[in-house]
Amino acid sequence: MKPGILLLADGTCFEGEGLGPDASALGEAVFYTGMTGYEEALTDPSYAGHLLTFTYPLIGNYGISGTAAQHKHACVSGAIIKQIARRPSHHESKNDLPSWLIEQGVPALTGVDTRSVTIAIREHGAIHAILAVGEQAIASAEKDLAKSVREATTVGLVASVATQTVETYPGAGPHVIVIDCGVKRAIIRELTRLGARLTVMPYDTPAQDILDRKPDALLVSPGPGDPTDLPQTIEMLRELLGKLPIYGICLGHQLLALACGARTYKLPYGHRGGNQPVKNLLSGSVLVTAQNHGYAVDGASLPADLEATMVNLNDGTNEGFRHRRLPIETLQFHPEASPGPSDAAAFFSRWLTAIA
Amino acid sequence: MKNHAVSNSATHRRSVLVIGSGPIVIGQAAEFDYAGVQACRALREEGCRVVLVNSNPATIMTDCEVADAVYLEPLTVASLEAIIKRERPDALLPTLGGQTGLNLAVELSESGVLDRYNVELLGTPVKTIKLAEDRAQFKEAMLAIGEPVPASTIVTEIESGVAFAADYGYPLVIRPAYTLGGTGGGVVYSEEELRETLQRGLEASLIHQALVETSLLGWKEIEYEVIRDRADNCIIVCNMENIDPVGVHTGDSIVVAPSQTLSDREYQMLRSASINVIRALNVQGGCNIQFALHTERSEYQIIEVNPRVSRSSALASKATGYPIAKIATKIALGKTLDEIENPVTGVTKAAFEPTIDYVVVKVPRFPFDKFPHADTRLGTQMKSTGEAMALGRTFEAAFVKAVRGLDLGYETLTGTATQKRSDNEIDNILCVPTHERLFAVAEALRRGRSVESIAQASTIDPFWLYKFADLVALEERLRAADNDADRRQAVEFGYGSLGIARLVGKEPAELEPAPSFRMVDTAGAEFPARSRYYYLSRGERDEMQVPEKPAVVVVGSGPIRIGQGIEFDYSCVHAAWALQKAGRAAVIINNNPETVSTDFDISNVLVFEPTGPDEVEAAYRATNAAGVMLAFGGQTSINLARELSRRGVRIIGSDQHSLDMAEDRDKFDLALERLGIARPKGQSATSFDQARTIASELGFPVLVRPSYVLGGRGMEIVYNPGQLASYIETAPPITPGAPLLVDKYLRGLEVEVDAVFDGDDILIPGIFEHIERAGVHSGDSISVYPTQTVSAALEKRIVDVTRAIAAELGTRGLINIQFVVHKGELYIIEANPRASRTVPIISKVTGINLVAAATRVALGEKLRNMEYGTGLIPRMPFVIVKVPVFSFAKMRGVETILSPEMKSTGEVLGIDPTFEGALRKGFIAAGFRFTDEAHRGRLLVSICDEEKEESLDTLRRYAAYGFTLVATDGTHRRLADAGIPSERINKIAQGSPHVLDAITSRSVNLVINNASGQREISDAYRIRRASVDAGIASLTSLDTAQALISALESTSGPPHSLQEYLRDTIAGKTAQGLSQTTIGVIKDVDAHVQVPV
């Protein structure tokens, strides 16, 4: 058994069993409350730069299928797990989670009191941390963490997971350009399944390049980090306002808010899981949603042109808005689910119908 | 339906009728008391007046504190209509009383009663209820919304079932419509089985209809608990995975929450399907959906939908902390999920899905320890009486604790009785599951059988088998060599000191890692919660918030089993309430998910753990408790006294010394001798020869029972040496360590008292008299309060003796004593220093809260300073009759004759100004149908020789009442001699048409058969069994038969609420001077005084 620790910037230390080669990983310690969907979460680009704690204690039970992945590789910096399954059982399983994490080079800490980790994060707020595996990494963890805290930045997270080239997906329906800030495969799959023709473009594509392709609509994808780290993208969106229908999900929603003149801010410890209740202010109905974000749009800062459409029932934060005149609509949560509930899946077809 | 906004009730206090689920039977247990109590509290929170009807007196919902008007009346349409007519409720909430409540609501609606009295049906509409219940309509509806269901056909006669089989082949599943717990259903593998099962199923169905369905055996069985409001908002509270695949009823399966082997895609697929279904059905409230999920194809089929709260919803509520019944009630009143507060966090709304950071395991509790001859195979028909649940930070911990919590003596998975089975037997159990399968799996693993091979035989998913294999390996390692690492691992995995001691051969000094209490908060720690609901983990951070007030621990009674049922939950809950009133913080420890006591709203701290010494001690220390109360949790908690005292845990109430004196036969005998109180003579035998000698010295009949044998054979009366020999043949071996107790059997009236003693004064609210003579277990006999045939002098003697015993034993709190009056002499059968089955009943009908009195005594208060009075309390001017209810239809192969061994699962109460009226209501509530057609029919009698003479008067009354008596030779001749006409019928050996034919063809509709025989093979047994299986009432004691004819000959009064009975009585009593409280004084009130209507 190899020792491992999770050391938080406030000095709190959790001990467990280290998984994988001796190494350490730095990042913001966060927790995910979904009871299933670890493969999706570990490969979700929005988790880039994060040390992900699973609040559910048994992770890896049904193995790794490969087909549930949301990105070509694992995106988290490290994983913190109470009990990892070494002998999964599922007809789709191609690999067990511990082996896969090692293959992916993701250090992990297991046998940890994850509930206490979660409480520490909740009480402190999102916090920098280091996950160290092996004696050596543990010995230097404190020093490494201090250095990393000094240099901490979210800049570059999007670039680390977003496409740098243009990718296209055929379809008979409307042409949608997806601005990739760290898009999930489920979004691509959902849109193509509904017949859309997709062009996936880098997050720093100039507005004119987009207009040149004459899309029917633009979808700004989710992604990791602070939206204010992407001034180029915000500028691009500002130029496109009024020129074509624009939709945004998660980071995309925040970027659009900024482009329209609203403000964003960092949540105390984010929303990450599949059980967040969101009220649709237009219909009055409640959706149970999949979420994964550390930043949010300040509902009070929405300019007169924007109308809040969705609100989180737990903490009252903004979960979506629409433009009063222009075909602009956004969602903070993930209608593509994966992982999580698909209560909001209908948004994709609604958007496609609206532009068809 | 109309949806009144709740605010409308501001002007008029809305009155809502709630129907309970009646007596506890297999398939319908305490979960509906839990749901009902929550519902009543929620209704009152919303300002409604609650009218409650339930015939079950052991429930908490039938307390005057819980509802505004409590009717302990039969759950029949006629009785409900009379209550509706009196109370004129504005609305009816039908979905909280289980299948019974639901069926009644449908009948009330269809018979026009609801319309006639303008009663609005709240929540899920009748149309939905019917749609979900009618298997044919349900399937059509599912196919219409694109949800898959297994191919099937609805049949109303056998031949169409046979035709379906010709197309689809075997195995097939038979599922009767409108039944409880799958009564009458099953899997069939051949035409012969099909015919037999189908016949039984059609007979069990309320509408004589059954579904013949293609088999889903071996698929994963998954359940979802869904809630929907009128605004169409839907949430999933919890999903659950059965370790036993489809084919074993979920009630009998080991169930895990949340699902463990489903991928997110599968989880979400079934979640979406659940919402699709609940929307299509227009459910408003809670709903349970059962799925079968294919293990290789991620394809699913819908098994069943229950549009009401259920056993599973109780489990889901306890598993997550989300109070489904409460929320469903508010939804029924018109609220939406986003308007209702989440009671756990206090800040968020009810519109969210709980997420948990622990694993929950439920293990069923079967009654087979009592009925070793029963058919123990598990199938689509439920057989368990209760369940134990546990929470753990790992599956292993939750599972081990759940198994330990069964109170069956299992502390480890290996080394159980199953270890004695041959490989062949083990293999059989793996393939054809019985209650023992879990241990057969463990034993197979121990013998080195591979996971793959066990998976193949049992169709249990390897995921679970690997977990079991790890546990078995851990146990084997500890057995081979005690070592620290494995010991710590075992402690983390939920093993207790007893289990570890068994494995390593010595008692561990202390369990390491140390206990740490974790909070159940519905949110995986995402939000700070104000929950007081905890479970135990090891070596983690302790989250226990020590109550500000001095705490007292109340030990609960664990899973419901025959002999220890819901009545102890009643006592625990009242103890908690009494503690709170006395300014203490109540800490409840219990592991039964069905109960009210494990509702975190009841106590200040709920510890959801098995009630073993380790866990009780941990709860006591973690809460800094002043003491532990053991008297309310039944015999199992009393049994903890010695070990807890040894560990220095303070027991409050009767102390260890006092409990021991009551429990230890020799010490108790000495105490009685000192007091000069008689008890039936008896001795323990350590060999067969000695038993025979003792028996002949005492003189037959004698009552025999093995001492302290878990899962052993019960008590029996034997009339001669031959019977003694055959008893001993099948009993566990007699050894000096496990002697056989042989008592003189004394025939006579059995009476029972419950009392509270404080060291100076005694409080006896009343004395019960049994209808059946001693020899029928007190739990199985009909009992009556106030006594009808006991003289004032005898009552005085009972009071004096009770007081003397309580004083001698040093009782501080409750004591329950059973007596037999033999030839005018009073003998004591046993004294239980604890709560009993009769405590809730006597408390309710006298208005004297015995548990509260006992709790206050335990805290040091004196009875004379309380409001209850002392001595024997004057009798109430009305009569109550408790009638036992059995679940024999679900216990195939079980002998039904009443005996000293308890067999009933529940009970009902009849309450009326007259004895006969109360008796009549009691029988009706217990399910006897008093219609001319059913009861002026044909009565099959078969009376044992000893009682032929005595039976004549009773049988003459049946004949005079209009029954045609049908009898076999002996009885027929004796009847003829006495001038009572009867038809002769063949015994089985005399050839067809014989008695069994008459029963199966239902050409008789009542059976009186009291002949005891060579049990499972005798004619008498077969007659009784056939009657139960055919749904024909069968009486096995002449005393019961006499009571029934008295009930038939009489009439009963209109319904009154308990509040009315008590109010009228208190008013009357004060006039007569309630202050007469001198010990032993009996007020001679005429038992037949009419209550003014």
Ligand SMILES: Nc1ncnc2c1ncn2[C@@H]1O[C@H](COP(=O)(O)OP(=O)(O)O)[C@@H](O)[C@H]1O
């Ligand atoms: N088609 C089927 N094939 C095999 N087993 C079945 C089938 N349908 C139901 N069962 C089993 O029978 C049990 C009882 O069936 P269910 O419809 O849930 O009745 P109940 O009303 O008694 O709950 C289920 O829990 C399941 O294990």
Ligand SMILES: Nc1ncnc2c1ncn2[C@@H]1O[C@H](COP(=O)(O)OP(=O)(O)O)[C@@H](O)[C@H]1O
């Ligand atoms: N000596 C006896 N004579 C007659 N009946 C007895 C005698 N002992 C026990 N019984 C009958 O057996 C029943 C159960 O015996 P009891 O000692 O009360 O056992 P339990 O602990 O199961 O309640 C009693 O209710 C009574 O009817």
Ligand SMILES: [Mg+2]
């Ligand atoms: Mg069912």
Ligand SMILES: [Mg+2]
């Ligand atoms: Mg008894």
